[in-house]
Every structure is written in structure tokens, then in C-alpha cells.
Amino acid sequence: MTLTVKKFDTTSSHYDPQGFSDRFALKTTKILRWFADTFFAKRYGNRAIVLETVAAVPGMVGATLTHLRALRRMEDDGGWIRTLMDEAENERMHLMTFIAIAQPSWLERVVILIVQWFFYIGFFFLYLIAPKTAHRLVGYFEEEAVLSYTLYLEEIDAGRHPNILAPDVALHYWDLPQGTMLREVIEIIRADEAHHRDTNHYMADNLAGLEADYAKVASAPLHISMDNHIVIKHSKQ
Ligand SMILES: [Fe+2]
Numbered sequence: 155m156t157l158t159v160k161k162f163d164t165t166s167s168h169y170d171p172q173g174f175s176d177r178f179a180l181k182t183t184k185i186l187r188w189f190a191d192t193f194f195a196k197r198y199g200n201r202a203i204v205l206e207t208v209a210a211v212p213g214m215v216g217a218t219l220t221h222l223r224a225l226r227r228m229e230d231d232g233g234w235i236r237t238l239m240d241e242a243e244n245e246r247m248h249l250m251t252f253i254a255i256a257q258p259s260w261l262e263r264v265v266i267l268i269v270q271w272f273f274y275i276g277f278f279f280l281y282l283i284a285p286k287t288a289h290r291l292v293g294y295f296e297e298e299a300v301l302s303y304t305l306y307l308e309e310i311d312a313g314r315h316p317n318i319l320a321p322d323v324a325l326h327y328w329d330l331p332q333g334t335m336l337r338e339v340i341e342i343i344r345a346d347e348a349h350h351r352d353t354n355h356y357m358a359d360n361l362a363g364l365e366a367d368y369a370k371v372a373s374a375p376l377h378i379s380m381d382n383h384i385v386i387k388h389s390k391q
């Protein structure tokens with residue numbers, strides 16, 4: 155059976171830092187990358203689970219604070235709030251995809267808990283004080299995410315990681331045919347990250363008053379919105 159999953163052009167790109175705040179964002183990203191490389195090495199499945207729990211935070215923080223600013227200033231948000239909420243949901247769906255494949259160890263669960271506290275609070279205040287730097291930081295995080303998923307694909311291609319059937323949650327969210335393999339889903343996820351990368355660099359440029367062209371943002375793979383997907387989470391049996 156031949157599957158027709160759209161191929162995406164996700165050649166990695168890098169935003170050259172302009173000024174101190176960009177260099178701060180890049181340096182912070184490189185330091186965090188070093189920690190991730192040291193902790194996970196080539197365990198890309200578990201790496202994806204832990205890092206997606208972090209990646210899903212900035213969009214929601216940015217959406218919340220942009221929403222509050224729009225209320226205070228009584229001005230239009232220019233579509234930023236929905237875009238950032240969709241980014242948070244998209245990252246959470248990456249997490250739902252990988253959690254259907256692998257389970258984190260107890261140590262990873264502890265790391266997730268601690269990192270979420272520090273990262274949520276830290277990123278909240280960074281966004282409050284310096285939203286441009288916050289978006290630049292996410293842009294650099296996403297550059298690294300594109301690279302990590304490229305390395306994950308290389309592990310699969312080299313036969314060091316099994317290319318299993320993609321989980322149902324991924325088929326549903328990206329509207330993929332039965333029989334789609336994990337490799338194709340990782341390609342789509344990498345394209346999502348490239349879209350987040352360009353969107354956040356675009357937003358940072360915008361806030362810095364630099365010329366920014368949204369047409370140059372890598373297009374996002376089509377996915378459904380989860381807003382009509384409500385189920386009762388804690389029903390009494
Ligand atoms: Fe992600």
C-alpha cells in the first residue's frame with residue numbers, strides 16, 4: 155500500500171542574533187541543549203516526551219499575557235492569541251503522540267515536574283518583562299527541535315530505532331490514513347517545529363520593530379482543532 159503523506163521542506167534555518175537579547179536567548183538555548191544532550195543522549199523517544207512537556211508551555215503563557223494586554227489596552231491582538239494557543243495545543247499533541255509509544259521513567263517524571271515549575275514561572279516573567287526575547291528564545295528552542303527530530307529520523311533510517319505504526323491519536327490529529335508509520339509522523343512533527351520556529355522569530359522581529367514577512371514562515375501541516383473534543387475526564391465508574 156502506498157501512502158500519500160505530504161512531504162514538507164524543513165531545511166533547518168538559523169536566525170543570526172542581533173544584539174544582546176538575541177545572544178542571551180541563543181546562549182540560554184545552547185546551555186539547555188547541552189543539558190538535554192547529556193541527560194538523554196540518543197534516547198529520542200524519551201527525549202521527545204520530556205521536551206514536549208516543556209515546549210507546550212510558552213504558547214499558553216504568550217497567549218495568556220497577550221490576551222491580558224489586549225484587554226488592558228482594549229486593542230486588537232492581530233491573531234496572535236489564537237496562533238499561540240494553537241502552538242501550545244500542537245505541542246501537547248506531539249506529547250500525546252509520543253506518550254502512546256513510550257513511557258517516561260520515574261526520574262523523567264520528577265524532572266518534568268521540577269522543570270515545569272521553574273520554566274513556567276521563569277518564562278512567564280520573561281514574557282512579561284521582555285516579550286521579544288521570549289519569542290526569540292522559543293524561536294531558538296524550535297531550531298533545536300527541528301535538529302533533534304532530524305537526528306531521530308536518522309536513527310530510524312539507520313535501523314537503530316524501530317519504525318512502528320503511528321498511534322491512533324496521531325492519525326486523528328493530522329488526519330492520516332491507517333497504516334501511516336512513525337517515521338512519517340515525525341516528519342510532520344518536524345514541520346510543525348519549523349513552523350513554530352519561524353512564527354516565533356517573526357513575532358520577535360515584529361516586537362523589535364524589524365521588518366518581518368509572514369509569507370516566509372514555513373507552512374504548518376494541516377491538523378484538526380481539538381476544541382470540539384471534550385470528554386468527561388473523571389467519570390465515576
Ligand atoms: Fe513539539
Ligand SMILES: [Fe+2]
Nearest residue numbers: 209296347350
Ligand atoms: Fe515546537
